[in-house]
Amino acid sequence: MKRIVQPELLDEMSSENPEAVEARRDLQWVNWWMGHAAIFRSALRGAFSSPPKSIVEIGAGDGSLLLRVAQMLRWDSRETTVWIVDREDTVSAATHMGFNQLGWRVNVVRSDVYEWWKSRGAEEVDLVVANLFLHHFEEPELQRLLRSIADHATAFVGCEPRRSALAHFFARQVWLIGANRVTRVDAVRSVEAGFNETELINLWPRRPHWKLTECRAGLFSHFFAALKCPDRAPVG
Ligand SMILES: C[S@@+](CC[C@H](N)C(=O)[O-])C[C@H]1O[C@@H](n2cnc3c(N)ncnc32)[C@H](O)[C@@H]1O
Numbered sequence: 535m536k537r538i539v540q541p542e543l544l545d546e547m548s549s550e551n552p553e554a555v556e557a558r559r560d561l562q563w564v565n566w567w568m569g570h571a572a573i574f575r576s577a578l579r580g581a582f583s584s585p586p587k588s589i590v591e592i593g594a595g596d597g598s599l600l601l602r603v604a605q606m607l608r609w610d611s612r613e614t615t616v617w618i619v620d621r622e623d624t625v626s627a628a629t630h631m632g633f634n635q636l637g638w639r640v641n642v643v644r645s646d647v648y649e650w651w652k653s654r655g656a657e658e659v660d661l662v663v664a665n666l667f668l669h670h671f672e673e674p675e676l677q678r679l680l681r682s683i684a685d686h687a688t689a690f691v692g693c694e695p696r697r698s699a700l701a702h703f704f705a706r707q708v709w710l711i712g713a714n715r716v717t718r719v720d721a722v723r724s725v726e727a728g729f730n731e732t733e734l735i736n737l738w739p740r741r742p743h744w745k746l747t748e749c750r751a752g753l754f755s756h757f758f759a760a761l762k763c764p765d766r767a768p769v770g
Pocket residue numbers: 544545561562565592593594595596599619620621622645646647648664665666667670
């Protein structure tokens with residue numbers, strides 16, 4: 535299946551639009567069905583023995599997935615700061631409170647992700663997370679985004695739709711979980727823009743000292759991780 539990137543309906547709606555509000559709620563269910571919190575939990579448990587001090591989620595939506603992952607990992611830490619970056623601020627009071635209960639400082643940043651990386655200067659973060667976000671972009675933009683991440687982070691994990699016949703079939707059935715018109719359209723477009731094989735590794739900048747992993751995850755998802763390992767031999 536050739537990769538096709540089309541604009542998603544949710545991205546073109548204001549966060550107050552009732553259909554967008556519903557679609558963001560649908561996304562929580564979609565993440566639940568895809569098992570993304572568990573996929574991130576096992577990847578991050580393996581990569582970090584204690585909570586990272588600085589975490590950025592890009593295209594984070596309402597931030598509820600990252601909160602769930604942090605709670606599953608019991609990442610209580612008064613030393614952690616999180617930046618929740620998205621073009622829309624849809625982070626609820628309950629999600630803010632959830633992060634605060636873990637002891638985290640929360641910054642909700644309403645911005646285009648490219649603009650935000652540009653504004654950050656050279657400051658590094660320990661971890662960047664992306665969920666159902668990378669597939670929004672064509673390869674040149676994606677390559678630029680991954681380069682910014684490699685410039686600014688010591689670890690990156692992402693979970694995306696897998697571009698497969700099985701995922702495509704199930705994306706056409708999301709009405710079964712009560713998904714609205716926006717989610718029904720976007721689910722199919724997301725799979726068509728999703729990834730397989732080593733497509734993300736191929737777009738990651740070729741630099742030494744990064745351990746790269748890309749694989750199928752669960753039934754419908756595609757996982758990518760990049761971890762900086764100073765003592766590792768050059769990749770490729
Ligand atoms: C499919 S949703 C996923 C949201 C969230 N990660 C989740 O799993 O629920 C994609 C998100 O990317 C955001 N987005 C799209 N393009 C963006 C951009 N260029 N910069 C920042 N956010 C963007 C949208 O507002 C939306 O919240």
